[in-house]
Structures are given as structure tokens and as C-alpha cells.
Amino acid sequence: MEVKEVIALILFVLPGILAEKISYKMDFPSSDKRSDFNEIVNGMLLSLPIVVLTGVTMARFNDIKTIKEFINALGNIMFLLKYSLLVVLIAIATGTIKGLSGDNVNFIINKVRSWNKKMNIDDKSCWRQVFLEENVPRYVKIIKDGIVLGEGFAKHYSLPNEDMGIVLEEHKDMEYYNTHHPEYKEYLKLCKTYINIEKGVIVEVYDTKEVEKYLMSLSESNK
Incomplete structure (x- = not known):
């Protein structure tokens, strides 16, 4: 196998893997463990449209008519650099779009399911739906066997691929309110x-x- 063929093979495999990694990072990691094999397979499947789009674009602007001409053109350093840069840019765009479009895909799927009178589905865990979808302040109370393990204002939550946990934050003024109000x-x-x-x-x-409104009214009355 010649050097240019090796380069062509690498340029075919890597874009999809890059796009897959970006897609994975754009959304919350899944609780399912990702194997290297699955990542490579998914990356190769994603590489095909990226490589085709990049190849068609480069061929059009460089007056390339055949695949053989295209492979030979990869021997030109400037052509190779331009092609590689375009591949990376399209891979980044593809990964970003794929990572952010999951909800839209589920919306379409659920539309079809609703026509068949089936329940809506999604790929979000209960933990994610309750704690990670909305960036809003929350007061939580953690209970096990009827015993309150802890309560307070939640600041951080574990991701779906981590052991479930919550970090409670004690605001600097809350000690006063806990004592006096x-x-x-x-x-x-x-x-x-x-x-x-x-x-x-x-x-x-x-x-x-309502708590925020009440505490704000107390703060204003104390001025």
C-alpha cells in the first residue's frame, strides 16, 4: 500500500471518530459505557458522509473528474492540507449538529409513535430529566428508609455516567435565616x-x- 493510500485511509476513518467524540461531548454522557470498538464503528459510519461532502467540494473547486485523479491529487501537499482542513471543519460541524439535534430526532420519532398511539420515548435517564435538563436553583431533601440524609440548596449534580450524587451549598446568609427565619x-x-x-x-x-421572593422581602425590610 502506497503512502497516499495510507493517508487516504486515515482521512476516511479519522473524521467520523472526531465527529463522534465531539457529538458525545456536546451532550451529557450516557450511563452506558462506550467501548472503543463501538466508537470506531460509529465513527466509520459517520465518516462516509463527511468524506463524500469534502471530496465533492474539493473535486468541484479543483476540476477533478475521477476517483483516480482525486487519489493522485492527494500527493500534492497543498491539496492535502486544504482537504485535511476542510475534513476537520466539516467533522466538527457534523459532530456539533449531531450532538445538539438529539431532541429534534426524538421529537420526530415520537410524532410517528403518537400516530400509532404509543407512549413517547427518549434517551434521557430519570436522573437527567429531573436534575440536569434545567439550570434552575433547587432545594432538595434526600431521604432513605424514612430518614432525612440531608437537605439544602443543590449546587452540583453528578452526570449520568457517574455514581449518583448531589453537592449541597450553604449560602452565606442562610445561617442567619435558618436561625431567625x-x-x-x-x-x-x-x-x-x-x-x-x-x-x-x-x-x-x-x-x-416563592422562597426567593420571601427572603428578598425580608432583606428589603431590614434595610
């Missing part, structure tokens, strides 16, 4: 409940909008 908790509104059936853990999620 514990009634603020009465304004918490339970909006969601996450239940891990296997581990027996319950996480109650409270909306904090």
Missing part, C-alpha cells in the same frame, strides 16, 4: 420527586421561587 421553608413547593427503586433513595425537589 426558619419559616422560609414553608414557602418551598414540592415540584418533583426522584425515586431510586433499587437503592431506596428518595430525593424531593422543591421550587424556590
